[in-house]
Amino acid sequence: MKIGVLTGGGDAPGLNIAVYTFVKLAERKHEVYAIFHGWKGLLNKEVKRVTSVDLLDFAFTGGTYIKTSRTNPFKDEERAKTLAKNVEELSLDVVVAIGGDDTLGAAGEAQRRGILDAVGIPKTIDNDVWGTDYTIGFDTAVNEAVKAAESFKTTLISHERVGVVEVMGREAGWIALHTGLATMADFVLIPEREVSWDFVAERVKKAYEAKRWALVVVSEGIKSYGGPVDEFGHVRLGGVGNELAAFLEKKTGLETRATIPGHIIRGAPPSAFDRVLAVRYATAAYEAVEEGKFGVMTAYRDGEISYIPITEVVGRNKLVSGPWLKLYETYWGNSE
Amino acid sequence: MKIGVLTGGGDAPGLNIAVYTFVKLAERKHEVYAIFHGWKGLLNKEVKRVTSVDLLDFAFTGGTYIKTSRTNPFKDEERAKTLAKNVEELSLDVVVAIGGDDTLGAAGEAQRRGILDAVGIPKTIDNDVWGTDYTIGFDTAVNEAVKAAESFKTTLISHERVGVVEVMGREAGWIALHTGLATMADFVLIPEREVSWDFVAERVKKAYEAKRWALVVVSEGIKSYGGPVDEFGHVRLGGVGNELAAFLEKKTGLETRATIPGHIIRGAPPSAFDRVLAVRYATAAYEAVEEGKFGVMTAYRDGEISYIPITEVVGRNKLVSGPWLKLYETYWGNSE
Amino acid sequence: MKIGVLTGGGDAPGLNIAVYTFVKLAERKHEVYAIFHGWKGLLNKEVKRVTSVDLLDFAFTGGTYIKTSRTNPFKDEERAKTLAKNVEELSLDVVVAIGGDDTLGAAGEAQRRGILDAVGIPKTIDNDVWGTDYTIGFDTAVNEAVKAAESFKTTLISHERVGVVEVMGREAGWIALHTGLATMADFVLIPEREVSWDFVAERVKKAYEAKRWALVVVSEGIKSYGGPVDEFGHVRLGGVGNELAAFLEKKTGLETRATIPGHIIRGAPPSAFDRVLAVRYATAAYEAVEEGKFGVMTAYRDGEISYIPITEVVGRNKLVSGPWLKLYETYWGNSE
Amino acid sequence: MKIGVLTGGGDAPGLNIAVYTFVKLAERKHEVYAIFHGWKGLLNKEVKRVTSVDLLDFAFTGGTYIKTSRTNPFKDEERAKTLAKNVEELSLDVVVAIGGDDTLGAAGEAQRRGILDAVGIPKTIDNDVWGTDYTIGFDTAVNEAVKAAESFKTTLISHERVGVVEVMGREAGWIALHTGLATMADFVLIPEREVSWDFVAERVKKAYEAKRWALVVVSEGIKSYGGPVDEFGHVRLGGVGNELAAFLEKKTGLETRATIPGHIIRGAPPSAFDRVLAVRYATAAYEAVEEGKFGVMTAYRDGEISYIPITEVVGRNKLVSGPWLKLYETYWGNSE
Incomplete structure (x- = not known):
């Protein structure tokens, strides 16, 4: 078989291991091609045969x-049409697409239209791909956020x-929640839970009284934030972190600073967890190819690696819910 | 209630978070006591009331x-008898014991004898506690081994x-297996799989030919190693790593070096994973106490936190098996 | 003698080691007191006897x-007056002040007025204290900036x-210059060198053509930046990094992102360098005390630890100049 | 000019930056060649033209x-003779040799014999090259030893x-001394100071009494250690660390463990310090080439980058002495 591998969407730590491992396994029996620049690479025929040593x-x-x-x-x-033509001309039998919702969606659509056989591997530091507990890159991002x-x-x-x-x-608030739990932060704001900033200020004040400092973790996507443009139409470059810090300082009278690790955490x-996850996903993806199991995404469910139809995955986000939301409530819920 | 918390056995990263989180939750309603030096602390009454701020x-x-x-x-x-007497004199209602097989075993025995009500939390960098996929400290240890x-x-x-x-x-070969997967090592030796060192040498030679270096990961506990004393009765201070390196150098004619991260990785x-795991376990332990669910250990099973009777856990190790052993075979199995 | 130790100004990695080491040495013969909250602690008598074990x-x-x-x-x-009165009431013979320009300036002034005998130790992640090649905290800050x-x-x-x-x-551009050298960045902007943003854009474009990415390091204090308030009087929360990125994207047509490690790097x-520097400074400070050498700051000059009168140090910044500026010109100068 | 660059001896962090930076500067005007495998590469003509982008x-x-x-x-x-012939056939005008005593010695000898013009750059994690305060790799090694x-x-x-x-x-005891200072270890053993292990045991016991743990740092090369072979002629695989730990445990009655970071720290x-040092050395080496200043090594002296004749450097080690030895005595000297 001729098998192509691509990565799409935002980069994430662990992508290279997934690609490397898949190639290492598949090259034993098949020709493997790197498709550069995600799906764009198939539109532009940026495709090159690779070995694991490369x-x-x-x-x-x-x-x-x-x-x-x-x-x-x-x-x-x-x-x-270009995609279909190129896949045909390149004689690609299978494409392994590693990405988030958009990249996987394209893989599912290509499969549905019969353009190619696809296997997906979920990746995003945000961890919001439906149908899997963990995506490649999330654990590293959380580790970096915690260090910050x-x-x-x-x-x-x-x-x-x-x-x-x-x-x-x-x-989704996955990174914020995990960073907050890992540091036992005094408050955590996630998109899944509406909370008034006044309430945050109260909690901060109480925490400060006990230990003379306080830490708040906020997800960039919280809904209580007015958004990236202020009332005058000017871009708010600093984002919600700076706004929230300014609010808390004003409200509590306590000196407050914000920090935004940003691109650094990705x-x-x-x-190690992302490395092993990437290896497990790549191995499972190869096994799917060998068994002719297409249109599926590898997933981490019930503590094991399994498969889920890509069509079930795309178009929706996995939000913080269930036991994780209960954990959120235990520490930062309204009712305490 | 008066609740005691102790840690036993080898230290592991994340223990402090588990203790802190449990105290933070429990102190809302109960008196919490730190029991110093594990079970020894109950025999010596090294017990002190603590708050989360402490x-x-x-x-x-x-x-x-x-x-x-x-x-x-x-x-x-x-x-x-001393234990029973001290628990009574200290009026401890519950003890939360964080440890590996021995520490948990004592908790189970104390419960069985009606000396105290116990909840266990599994900890060991080796990850070999039965009944749970992950123990506190394992992920950190693997991360450090991978960095090394x-x-x-x-x-x-x-x-x-x-x-x-x-x-x-x-x-158990958990650390070796994960380190090997995370680095896609050329060979991995674990206690769960007998393998001749000659076979390892062959694989190393082949890998070296492809890329002019090779990496082998070995678990200290592999059975093919003669043990800590050589044929003259002298202690082999360097351990299996140095012996294997010497063997490989002789057999393959390739310059070989060993490194033993040792105590550093613990x-x-x-x-982040160990931090969040510690928080989840501590939260679950507190919930067990509140619900009067005793004689249990918190566990990570099927991707969620649950409980398992301590009696089912003690006296046996969780070895590498099932999908993990299959993964081992995929990369380092005999049959390739 | 009764000796007080204080830290003032922004915090920096290595301060604790300096304090600890000084106390460890001085407690062999003298009583040592921690003065909390910098000079404020002397005004409020927040002073406490400490030992190195504490x-x-x-x-x-x-x-x-x-x-x-x-x-x-x-x-x-x-x-x-309060200061003088408190020093007298506390019977402090000497104060070791660890800080930047302001903190050291107060030490020098106290010495000049005969209020107390002072020894200074230079600290600031910015490395801009006059009279010394290195200040405590700078090396750590650069390491973190490089990692980012x-x-x-x-x-x-x-x-x-x-x-x-x-x-x-x-x-001063010390952190930017060192981060730029350590990463061989495509361009570096420092306060000591005026440069038009158009010139930066040209250099970026050229670098991008060679390797399809480019990295620019900018010091927050460069003069070519309009400042923290835009033409409408709105606070520019993101700072010069975001402004420069926006400019470069517009000018070069290349997608550009900014990242601001901020408080994380401090x-x-x-x-190790900051640890050893802190130990060397603390040791030298103790020796100064023993020898009755007051009104001086420990300094790293000509590759060795020596002393310089505080009065020579305060009120001016050590800017990038000499061989360091020549190095800057070699890589990012106008004339290439 | 045709300029060759080589690295010899044990590897060290920062070598790649030195090579890259030199090539980046020199390629503006000259042809630059990588000589692979140190001096062996000139004997085997393993030489390849390179650009900084490569x-x-x-x-x-x-x-x-x-x-x-x-x-x-x-x-x-x-x-x-082979060396001379190859240099002639390859038309190499200059060779930049980055290495320790042996590698630099060969450069000096080649210069002396008129085989080629040489510029040296000092590198070794041990920091024992004569004539320079710092060598490439030392700071990283110390940082890793401190982390361990x-x-x-x-x-x-x-x-x-x-x-x-x-x-x-x-x-030389440079790594041990710096690791010991950076951690304020309870005792440090370096080759430059004879000390009886009984004295170490006393100091350890005293430190343990104060805080119930103690840390000793030992340089692999201390003379009080019997060497790598025991009295029966068996190789002592674990080295001086394990022997010293066994001695201390026996002598003090305190449980003692050893750890040997070994190859990991290199x-x-x-x-950041090693990166910047590598850039500074490479820049100076290039300037030497441009100015026809040959037979010299770049050096860090009196806090600045300068040059020293290679002949003055080779054949002797820079040992811990002067202010550094005084610092050693302050903390671990006999006389306290």
Whole structure:
């Protein structure tokens, strides 16, 4: 078989390991091709045969060596035709697509239209892909956010301040929740729970009274934030973290600082968990290819690696809920 | 209620978070006591009331602030009587015991004898506690072993050598397996799979031919190693890693070095996964106390936190098996 | 003797080691007192006798365990009188002041007025204290900025983007210069060199053409930046990093992102260099006390630890110049 | 000009940056060649033209991308002739040799014999090259040794043990001394100071009494250690660290453990200091080439980068002495 591998969407630590491992397994019997720049690479025929030794030098670093893009190959019919034509001309039998909702959606659509056989692997530092407990990159991102928060804490303690850490998570609060639990933060704001900033201020004040510093973790996507443009139409470059810090300082009278780790948390060397997850997903993806199980995404469910139809996954986000939301309520719920 | 908390056995990153979180929850309604030095602390009445603010300064560091010991309170009947007497005099209603097989075993025995009500939380960097997928400390240990292996690799590549990393794991190969997967090592030796060192040498030679360096990960507990004493009765201080390296160098003719991260991998600051796991376990332990669910250990099963009777857990190790062993076979199995 | 120790100004990694080491040496013969919250602590008599064992638990962490403030004890004559009175009542013979320009300035003034005998130790992540090559905290800050830049780079490479890292440095470009050298950045902007943003854009474009990504490091204090308020009077929360990124994107047509490590780089665990520097400074400070050498600051000059009168130090910043500026010109100068 | 660059001896973090930076500067005007495997590469004509973009992917990692060897090209006259012939055939005008005493010695000898013009750059994690305060790799090695010691400490504290960290340093105690200062260890053993192990045991006991744990740092090269073979002729695989730990446990009656970070500390990603040092040395080496200043080594002296004749450097080690030895005496001297 001729098998292509691509990565799409935002980069995430662990992508290179997934690609490397898949190639290492598949090259025993098949020809494997790297498709550069995600789906765009299939539209532009940026495709190159690779061996695991070719990929070795970058296998364990962050980012994605085969590059990425956010290009949707089904944006219009012309693109879709180009895609089908190229897949045919390249004689690709299977494409392994590693990405988030958009990238996987394109894989599902290509499968549905019979353009190619696809296997998906879920990746996003936000961890909001439906149908799987963990996506590649999430654990590393949380580790980095936690390190940032811990460094920030030494400053807060020394100066006896309040601190706000803004972390990524546009739709879902997974990074914020995990960072908050891992640091036992005094408050955590996630998109899944509406909470008034006045309530946050109260909790912060109480925590400050007990120990003369306080830490708040906020997800960039919380709904109580007015958004990236202020009332005058000016772009709010600093984001919700800075706004919340300004609010808390005014409301509590306590000196407050914000920090926004931003892009840093997505580019770190992959954590052990993300490395092993990438290997497990890549192995499962290869087994799916061998067994002719297509149109599926590898998933971490019930503590094991399994498969789920891509069509069940796309178009919806996995939000914080169930036991995780209960955990949120235990520490930062309204009712205490 | 008066609730005591103790940590026993080898220290592990995340213990302090578990203790801190439990105290933070329990102190809302109950009196909480730190029992210092594990079960020994109950025999010696080293017990002190604590609040979460007391513990805050150490909550997120490695090690265990309330100290540990390997003392078995049921070694003889005299000790058992002292234990019972002290628990009564201290009016302790419940003891939360955080530890591995021995520590949990004592908790189960104390419960069985009606000396106290116990809830267990599983901890060990080896990850070999029965009944749970993950124990506190394992993820951090693997992260540190992986970092050590990656640093070692740059030396191997520069000098074009073979390298052997020896990691902890006396009964089970969890750390070795995960370190091996995370680095896609050329070979991994675990106690669960007998393999001749000649076979390892062959695989190393083949890998070296492809890329001019090779990495082997070995668990300290593999059975093919003669043990800590050589044929003259002299203690082999360096352990299996050095022996295997010497063997491989002789057999393959390739310059080979060993490295033994040893105690370093157990003392690092806890990883995000271990932090969150510790919080989840501590929360579940508190809920068990509130619901009067005693004689149980918190466990990570099927991707969720649940409980398992301590009696089902003690006296046996969780070895590498099932999908994990299949993964091992995929990469380092005999049959390739 | 009764000796007080205080830390003032922004916190920096290594302060705790300096305090701990000084106490460890001085307690052999003298009574040592921690003065909490910098000079404010002398105005409020927040003073407590300490031993090195008291300080041990925090000796190697970031931040300052004895807290800090920016209070100037000579802001008015009333304060100065309170200071003199309290020093007398506390019978303090000597004060060791660890801080930047302001903190050291107060030490020098107290010495000049005969209020107390002072020895200074220079500290600031910005490294801009006059008279010394290195200040406590600088090396750690640079290490953290470099790690942030390296993580950022993996994202830039994967997405083929331009990236701007904004680092601290209000008056002097030391952190930016070192971060730029350590990463061989494509361009570095420092306050000591005026440069048009158009020129930066040109250089970025050229670098991008060669490798399809580019990295720019900018010091928060560069003069070509309009400042923290835009033309409409709105606070520019994101700072110069975001502004420069927006400019470069517009000018070059290349997708550009900014990242601002901010407070994170000042709170990390101290690097080995900062630890050893802190020990050397503390040892020298103790020797100065023993020899009755007062009104001096410990300094790193000509590769060795020596002393310089505080009066020579205060009121001016050490800017990037000499061989360091030549190095800057070699890589990012106009003339290439 | 045609300029060759090589790295020799043990690998060290920062080598890649030095090579990359030199190439980046020199390629503006000259042809630059990578000589693979140190001096061996000139004997085997393993030489390849390179550009900075070729080297970019590995520029900031540990190890040496252009490989290394310990081959001495002047071992016999035949080799020396081959060297001369190859240099002539390759038309190399200058060779930049980055290495320790042996590698630099060969550069000096080649210069003396008129075979080629040489510029040296000092590198070794041991920091024992004569004539320079710092060599590339030392700062990173110390940082890693300190991290290892800090992790080890959490275990020592939790179990109330004594710990021995063995670090590299065959002739000189630089790594041990810096690790000891950076952690304020209870005792440090370096080759430059004879000390009886009984004295160490006394100091350890005293330290243990004060805080119930103790940390000792030992350089692998101390003379009071019997060496790598025991009285029966068996190889002592564990080295001095294990022997010292066994001695201390026996003598003090305190549970004692050893840890040997070994190869791990030399393979880490380069620290900021080593990165900047590598850039400064490479820049100075290029300037020397431009100015026709040959037979010299770049050096860090009196806090600045300068040059020293290679002939003054080779054949002797820079040992701990002067202010550094005084610092040693202050904390671990006999006389206290």
